[in-house]
């Protein structure tokens with residue numbers, strides 16, 4: 166809780182017009198920040214790179230996210246750097262709390278994303294990016310107790326394709342993203358990597374669809390496949406409905422209703438997702 | 447037909463729905479006028495137009511928007527590559543110009559959904575305009 170307050174305070178510092186941000190992209194086109202710190206939707210990393218830097222600019226951003234479902238709370242804060250819309254570097258700190266016991270599991274995620282091709286708005290084919298997320302579990306005790314194969318660190322790779330179609334849906338802009346991820350992370354890695362039932366990586370699909378209701382508003386849905394490696398409990402796919410507000414190129418805020426399925430034996434974990442990203446330059 | 451010629455259109459063609467939604471010839475002329483006003487107010491983009499014949503620019507851009515929106519015009523200006531040669535228009539300045547066009551469309555009360563359809567038909571021109 167204390168950390169969360171700190172992160173919101175950080176967010177307040179990033180409110181519009183206090184800082185001059187790189188603004189070479191069109192409003193809303195970099196997306197928001199996903200739970201592992203990469204630019205994306207809320208759950209899924211997208212092909213777009215964080216921040217409004219065009220190919221002649223750099224940009225930096227910081228974000229804070231909180232997901233509160235029936236029995237758990239996930240708080241994430243972090244930052245991302247964009248070099249000339251070619252390379253994205255990100256770092257995120259996750260703090261997962263078991264509401265009943267108060268136990269915490271912390272994980273750090275370091276991300277790298279490289280844009281391989283295209284521009285989400287202008288190129289004929291979708292923008293394509295290759296990324297990795299290197300995860301380091303800080304509190305391995307619970308992961309060890311539930312039978313995780315590895316409990317120190319692991320690296321995931323993903324390929325993401327994103328495209329915005331101007332005016333495609335009765336005049337509204339339509340954005341879609343498809344991501345293919347190679348992963349063995351149990352519940353993002355908070356319960357370790359691989360398990361007693363399956364220790365190797367598998368290819369998982371993730372997808373997002375959004376409609377831009379206006380320049381500043383996006384409404385969408387996301388789906389993220391998850392592994393199911395641990396014998397002690399089922400792990401479900403995740404999904405959410407989101408609404409994102411982009412008052413300026415300096416700041417955006419997202420609210421979502423997330424369905425995280427069964428987590429560590431507790432079924433039907435649903436609740437509110439809130440996130441904000443501020444762009445420093 | 448006479449009215450169309452009087453409106454300055456070289457070749458009559460089939461009227462597209464987007465052309466009508468933009469307010470036809472008169473609407474597009476007003477929009478381009480407002481767009482030029484927005485350019486004049488923008489410290490980043492104005493310098494590009496310092497030596498431009500704005501009457502010609504107004505006429506040619508109106509013609510072009512008329513044509514790409516399905517109106518009864520034929521664009522008679524220079525190619526996009528030729529018009530923007532040696533300007534070194536960056537990605538960021540291109541998007542800034544798109545923002546100015548959006549601002550102009552807002553000022554002319556062009557509905558959001560019509561704005562997007564115009565942006566969609568102009569977007570493919572970008573590759574001939576940036577970094578020339």
Ligand code: HEM
Nearest residue numbers: 494495498499506507510523524529535539540543568571
């Ligand atoms: C989709 C976007 C754009 C379209 C459709 C467009 C279209 C045009 C047209 C039709 C002309 C007149 C050509 C002629 O005189 O024969 C023109 C000229 C010009 N454009 Fe663009 N343009 C676009 C983007 C830009 C951008 C981003 C800049 C600079 C930031 C720019 C700067 C100019 C300038 C300075 C001229 C006048 C050149 C001269 O003085 O001869 N344009 N453009």
